[in-house]
Amino acid sequence: MNPLAVISPAPASPRAERATETATAAALIAQHIDVHLGGRSILNDVSFHVDSGEFLGILGPNGAGKTTLFRVLLQLIKPQSGSIAFPRPVEAGHTAIGYVPQARQIDPELPLHAWDFVALGLPHAIRPWLNRRDRASVQAALDLAGAAQLARKSIGRLSGGEKQRVFLAQALVRNPHLLLLDEPTSNLDPGAQEEMAAVIDRVRRERNIAVLLISHDVNLVNRYADRILYLTPRHYAVGTVDEVMQTSVLQRLYGSSVDVLRVEGKLLVTISSDPVPAICRH
Amino acid sequence: MLHYAFMQHAFLAGTLVAIMSGAIGVFVIARNLSFIAHTFSHIGFSGAAFSVLAGWNPIGGLLLFSIASAFAIGGFGVKLFRREVTISVVLSLFLGLGLLFLSMSAKKATAMTALLFGSVVGISRDNVIEIVCLSAAVLVVFAFFYKPLKFDSFDPAGAQAARLPVRLLSIGFLLLLAVAVSEAILIVGALLVFTLLTAPAAAARHMTHSVARMMLWSAAFGVLGVWGGLVLSYYTNAPVSFYITALETLFYFAALSWGRLRERRSPEPAASRA
Ligand SMILES: Nc1ncnc2c1ncn2[C@@H]1O[C@H](COP(=O)(O)OP(=O)(O)OP(=O)(O)O)[C@@H](O)[C@H]1O
Numbered sequence: 001m002n003p004l005a006v007i008s009p010a011p012a013s014p015r016a017e018r019a020t021e022t023a024t025a026a027a028l029i030a031q032h033i034d035v036h037l038g039g040r041s042i043l044n045d046v047s048f049h050v051d052s053g054e055f056l057g058i059l060g061p062n063g064a065g066k067t068t069l070f071r072v073l074l075q076l077i078k079p080q081s082g083s084i085a086f087p088r089p090v091e092a093g094h095t096a097i098g099y100v101p102q103a104r105q106i107d108p109e110l111p112l113h114a115w116d117f118v119a120l121g122l123p124h125a126i127r128p129w130l131n132r133r134d135r136a137s138v139q140a141a142l143d144l145a146g147a148a149q150l151a152r153k154s155i156g157r158l159s160g161g162e163k164q165r166v167f168l169a170q171a172l173v174r175n176p177h178l179l180l181l182d183e184p185t186s187n188l189d190p191g192a193q194e195e196m197a198a199v200i201d202r203v204r205r206e207r208n209i210a211v212l213l214i215s216h217d218v219n220l221v222n223r224y225a226d227r228i229l230y231l232t233p234r235h236y237a238v239g240t241v242d243e244v245m246q247t248s249v250l251q252r253l254y255g256s257s258v259d260v261l262r263v264e265g266k267l268l269v270t271i272s273s274d275p276v277p278a279i280c281r282h
Numbered sequence: 283m284l285h286y287a288f289m290q291h292a293f294l295a296g297t298l299v300a301i302m303s304g305a306i307g308v309f310v311i312a313r314n315l316s317f318i319a320h321t322f323s324h325i326g327f328s329g330a331a332f333s334v335l336a337g338w339n340p341i342g343g344l345l346l347f348s349i350a351s352a353f354a355i356g357g358f359g360v361k362l363f364r365r366e367v368t369i370s371v372v373l374s375l376f377l378g379l380g381l382l383f384l385s386m387s388a389k390k391a392t393a394m395t396a397l398l399f400g401s402v403v404g405i406s407r408d409n410v411i412e413i414v415c416l417s418a419a420v421l422v423v424f425a426f427f428y429k430p431l432k433f434d435s436f437d438p439a440g441a442q443a444a445r446l447p448v449r450l451l452s453i454g455f456l457l458l459l460a461v462a463v464s465e466a467i468l469i470v471g472a473l474l475v476f477t478l479l480t481a482p483a484a485a486a487r488h489m490t491h492s493v494a495r496m497m498l499w500s501a502a503f504g505v506l507g508v509w510g511g512l513v514l515s516y517y518t519n520a521p522v523s524f525y526i527t528a529l530e531t532l533f534y535f536a537a538l539s540w541g542r543l544r545e546r547r548s549p550e551p552a553a554s555r556a
């Protein structure tokens with residue numbers, strides 16, 4: 001066990017036991033993940049699990065390794081040690097993971113319609129044409145992501161928020177058991193952020209999809225996430241919002257003096273990095 | 283006109299190559315590989331020149347050089363070869379090499395123009411058979427990879443997120459491209475492969491929003507250009523390649539204007555799907 005890792009105040013073991021007992025309920029079990037990139041340790045003995053249909057919010061400062069963690073889960077990066085398991089069996093027409101990457105450049109001149117863009121993600125491997133089921137699932141994914149009215153628009157011409165919905169639909173059309181969303185609400189105005197979060201929340205309830213969402217907005221995560229994983233460059237904590245968003249826990253995570261304020265039900269995290277105290281609006 | 287065997291051969295070979303190049307061209311543009319295709323054509327030229335020197339069938343040298351370079355480019359990574367500096371260095375090296383090979387062989391003058399500017403009316407029955415086999419092979423492989431290739435070409439970030447074997451797709455496509463370029467060289471010559479590989483596809487992008495229809499339009503533009511070129515050249519004696527490039531350019535600007543016009547007329551089509 002890594003002595004530096006901060007484990008959430010809620011005892012982690014009963015949950016982990018439950019996860020292994022009812023293995024079908026867990027969508028993801030990550031154990032003791034260590035990742036080094038470019039000679040630096042990025043993730044240090046990270047363990048957590050996510051149940052089917054659960055919403056796990058991932059918070060943490062820039063460079064904490066949030067995107068790296070997703071790339072490890074996608075097996076685009078091989079961890080130096082640790083294990084990742086996806087206990088739910090993957091039926092035909094489903095995939096284990098749907099992923100919406102953090103930054104995605106779309107050529108504004110790209111002539112594809114949003115509908116065809118979503119269809120690119122369909123899970124069948126080779127068949128060059130679409131059958132009726134494919135068309136229905138593209139439509140269903142667009143409906144679910146709240147992007148049905150965008151179907152006939154050129155993807156390159158959509159606004160940032162509209163694009164995010166189409167990206168979400170493309171991930172959903174793969175019928176994933178686990179959805180990895182890397183800052184899908186950055187670049188969105190507050191209203192659109194709220195809408196996007198609500199859409200994601202609906203998706204996981206309707207399809208029983210486990211959602212891992214990276215965000216810098218504590219309050220957005222607070223409203224929708226069942227639990228949060230808080231990553232800092234050297235430590236992490238997992239637990240419910242109330243368990244993790246506490247001054248004592250964040251102080252250990254950041255290793256400096258941190259204050260968690262609750263103002264009218266909203267969370268505010270301030271980090272005093274000497275000499276100037278700064279407000280960190282996660 | 284069509285009772286001459288050489289015209290029959292030219293029509294048959296030209297049509298096949300235009301269809302194949304048109305379809306592949308849509309992906310060349312989506313993957314930003316236009317100038318890599320151009321580099322391939324110069325590498326192919328030196329391969330063909332080498333064949334002339336060695337007394338082989340030109341297509342042998344063409345395929346050997348361009349397929350070898352597809353592996354090399356794939357191995358080093360396409361990014362490196364998209365840089366203009368790399369392209370200009372590699373391209374001139376192989377053009378120079380081709381010149382060297384041809385200068386060492388006896389029949390340099392005719393071979394030189396044929397390879398650089400095309401010789402579609404000089405195509406033999408054997409060439410036609412080779413082209414039929416190659417095009418069929420390319421189209422079959424292409425159909426097999428179509429779905430993942432489409433994903434990776436039009437949305438590389440999404441394809442990586444979906445854990446497609448993107449590196450394999452990249453090298454596989456370069457191989458297809460190498461074969462397509464080799465065939466296009468036989469029709470329009472090394473310096474004019476853009477005419478068949480990118481111009482029809484660029485025009486097609488302005489005609490439709492779906493990838494499949496883009497491929498159809500692109501193939502149609504290619505075929506029309508080749509047919510028009512052959513007919514016009516037959517009656518006027520000017521080179522076929524000139525007419526093909528002229529027609530493709532015409533198609534491109536016509537499609538561009540049409541696309542602009544359509545966009546101005548109806549800002550966005552109604553959101554409905556049959
Ligand atoms: N391929 C790589 N090679 C070396 N270092 C890397 C590589 N990829 C990421 N890193 C480093 O890993 C650290 C974590 O990066 P990561 O992208 O996971 O951060 P993040 O938590 O997603 O940050 P942000 O909130 O800015 O998106 C960074 O310091 C980054 O420089």
Ligand SMILES: [Mg+2]
Pocket residue numbers: 066067068102182
């Ligand atoms: Mg990130």
